[in-house]
Amino acid sequence: MxxxxxxxxxxxxxxxxxxxxxxxxxxxxxxxxxxxxxxxxxxxxxxxxxxxxxxxxxxxxxxxxxxxxxxxxxxxxxxxxxxxxxxxxxxxxxxxxxxxxxxxxxxxxxxxxxxxxxxxxxxxxxxxxxxxxxxxxxxxxxxxxxxxxxxxxxAGLSPLRAPQTAAHLVQPGPLTHDGLLFGPQDPRASRMTLARINEMIGSIDRANALARPPSPQEELAQDWHDDMIWWGPAGIGATYTIDRYIEQHQRPFRTGLAGRAFNGHLCRMAEGTYGGFFGWPNLTLTNSAGFMGVAPSEVRADMRVVDIYRRAGDKLAENWIFIDMLHFLKMQGVDILAEIGR
Known part of the structure; x- marks a missing residue:
């Protein structure tokens, strides 16, 4: 490829x-x-x-x-x-x-x-x-x-079985207010953005392959600014800085879910300082230790995910994430929509 x-x-x-x-x-x-x-x-x-x-x-x-x-x-x-x-x-x-x-x-x-x-x-x-x-x-x-x-x-509902670990917000656009790329962009900037996204995608596997893996902070610092903003989906929430991202998303995700299988993407692209991808599904995992208040099981469940990024300089600065949580939970026997009004 x-x-x-x-x-x-x-x-x-x-x-x-x-x-x-x-x-x-x-x-x-x-x-x-x-x-x-x-x-x-x-x-x-x-x-x-x-x-x-x-x-x-x-x-x-x-x-x-x-x-x-x-x-x-x-x-x-x-x-x-x-x-x-x-x-x-x-x-x-x-x-x-x-x-x-x-x-x-x-x-x-x-x-x-x-x-x-x-x-x-x-x-x-x-x-x-x-x-x-x-x-x-x-x-x-x-x-x-x-x-x-x-x-x-x-709408005032509390559809999940546990509080989300990060913040619930109506999420804003980019800090730089330059995300609407209606005109042509510098091809060199596009290449830099896609290269950084690809480096970030491979960072987990590279870290796991090392005899002495880096700490989560060291791993993330290769691709992210320290003041990164991770605009996560409801059920997880938004978090700010590398340390709080680890505390409020990465650690709960990695300790609660196991058997991560990367299935690939249907589209991955970049233009200027923005880029992103989606998959159908991106990941398949097992809720091995409990995640989002759902009890552990051996069920393999899919995550369909969108990631959209803003690059600043040579690292990623912001990330907006969408996950088909209703599908992921329903595969584990939790039908959020069916539970409304019960």
Missing amino acids: ITSIPDKCVDLQPAKSLVRRHYACLADATSQNVAERLAMHLDADCHWYGMHPFHEQTGPADIAAAFWSPFLSAFSRVQRREDIFFAGLNEIDGFQGQWVCSMGHLMGLFDAPFLGIPATRKIAMLRYAEFNRVEDGKITGTALFVDLIHLMIQ
Whole structure:
């Protein structure tokens, strides 16, 4: 597998423009016409990856029926509050495919129940990260990750069996306020970002292979600034600095879960100082010692994960994470959605 973005000149602007037109079409869509709006820019056979309970869908009509129509029936006056937008060539297919990533919140008035989550008639912020594959002027593939547990907490629910170890926040965009890469970026910066992400991905295996593995602080310091910010999903939460990241996420994760199998990614890319990836699933693990309040078991469970990064200088500074927690927990016999209202 090639691990450096090739020197060939590829214009990513048409792909970005297509996705921005797509979002403009969705801006005033309704539950009744959203399938038609999706069909304006999605290929008829667009393959859509949606977190539990939406699952995989094909084509605008099924995508609308699974997610967009129910969402727009529950939320009114929806705004896309976008914090990060970038495009890139997909490392996973040898830098052939063009993908566009968008991340932020879908904000609206939560006026009717959604998936059994009670309406609040107040502002609600649905965290999202979306990857769109663009081919021949159409969107041919989409992965949409939304943080439903985060929404449940806003609605006053306590859906988990244990307090999360880090902070619950409506998460902001980048510290530098430069995450909307609507224009072309320096290819050299893109290569540096992807290289650092790849170094970080391999750091765990490299550390484990050493006769004297580094401490967690030493391992993380190779790829991260000391004042790193890890914007984790609801159920884990957000944490700040290497030491607090270890305390509030890495240590509970590594001590609670075992048998980590890395399954790979479907897309991994970078542009400028931003980059990210998603997998389906990224990881398979065993809850061997108890995690998120769920009792230990021998069940192998999948984590579908999005990671989006900001690089500052030669290291990573911020990381936004989405995990399909509902799917991960349901595989262990814990159905969070089914438990609402019991």
